[in-house]
Amino acid sequence: MPSARSSAPPTANEALNSRYRRAVQACGHFPTEQAALKHLYLATLALDGRQR
Numbered sequence: 001m002p003s004a005r006s007s008a009p010p011t012a013n014e015a016l017n018s019r020y021r022r023a024v025q026a027c028g029h030f031p032t033e034q035a036a037l038k039h040l041y042l043a044t045l046a047l048d049g050r051q052r
Contacts, residue, residue, distance in 0.1 A: 019043055 010018070023043035030036035 016044075016047070019047060 020040055020043060023039060024036075027039055030039065
């Protein structure tokens, strides 16, 4: 019997986590925690599609 997860579309949280994982893998290394948080913040803004 297939699981519900395999047939259901991804939720917003899963999509956001996926985007974060790709953003972190693209950079690979962060010198400080603040740098990592800034990178995730910028990835979140890129999801919005609007410039601030």
